[in-house]
Amino acid sequence: MENRSGGQLLGWSEHLIFLLTFFIVFFVVTLFYEIYLQIEGSTAVSQTLAWGFITAVEILVVTLVQTAIDKYMENRRPGLSFFLQFKARASSLGLRLDRKPLAGVRDVALILLLVMVPLDFLGYLIPGVLPYMASTDVGSFFGTFTPIEFVTFGILYNIITGIREEFVFRGYTLRRLVEKGRRPSAWIVSAAFFGAMHLQFSDLVAFPVGAITWVSSALLIGLLFAGYVLKTGKIWVVMAAHGIGNVISSTVIFFYLQDTAAATANLLLFLIRIYLLFFFAGGFLVLIYWKYVGNALRNLRNLGRQVRTLHAMDVLIMVVVFLALWGIGHIIFV
Secondary structure (H helix, E strand, O other): OEOOOOOEOOOHHHHHHHHHHHHHHHHHHHHHHHHHHOOOOOOHHHHHHHHHHHHHHHHHHHHHHHHHHHHHOOOOOOOOOHHHHHHHHHHHOOOOOOOOHHHHHHHHHHHHHHHHHHHHHHHHHOOOHHHHHHHOHHHHHHOOOOHHHHHHHHHHHHHHHHHHHHHHHHHHHHHHHHHOOOHHHHHHHHHHHHHHOOOOHHHHHHOHHHHHHHHHHHHHHHHHHHHHHHHHOOHHHHHHHHHHHHHHHHHHHHHHHHOHHHHHHOHHHHHHHHHHHHHHHHHHHHHHHHHHHHHHHHHHHHHHHHHHHOOHHHHHHHHHHHHHHHHHHHHHHO
8 A cells, every 4th residue: 555655554563673673773873882982081083083983883783784684574685695685785875986976076065055054154143052062062072172183183073973973864764764665754754863863951951042053953954964865865975064064063163162252252253254265155156056056945845845745654653763763862872
């Protein structure tokens, strides 16, 4: 039986297997993150190198685990050997070469300059948000870096974080939801999950404006990234955009921590000095690619319209999956 969005309606046993696979995979992600958290008293450099190694191993193990689930639980492509299934699964999660990398580079620049940078700028303009971000674990971590460490290992750490989070949210989570025939709900769940993982309840009580700003920005970015991957299948583009966006955002925090007095005295001038060149570059890209940008906006709007075609079972499963992922992911990312 098909639902109105063109996907198959699954039985409850299939739904339970589907949720079980998420629990298994996110248990693996949690395990590796906990291993990383055990690295105490080490330098920022060693933490960055460990972060990269653990992320690489985590992606490999998650792909292997999901391949085993494909072969022994869901009977996906039964005629293929484990090795060939592993290659197919890695490709489906976006771990493959792009035959048109230059188009991807263009998309990275557009996503960064037209969406991520303006969102960061507007968020930091809100009184109290920049000090709030500087006081989070992210700000505290980069506050330990020297300038040389920040432009080397700090950048590397941000890029690795972009790779890891995009693999989890837009690679694994989005792909597995789409495989169940639920593109609109996959789009919403993956974005909502990404936004929720940026929510810290203690901050919501202490400084609600900062917490809400951070979550709202993550939700909008999640919708954009998920929509892009659904349209193109290019996860490396959002990995790069996420990582470079993290670098730019962290640079603002780093400069703020280096000269808090100057930033506090004239916040607008402080931010303009950092972002002005990005704004000029973004305006230049709009002039060149305005038709492409218009098409991208229409694609997102069309995806949003599909949400109205969801079957009641879609909505129920969307809520269940979101709550399950949020519960597990909150342990992982907070």
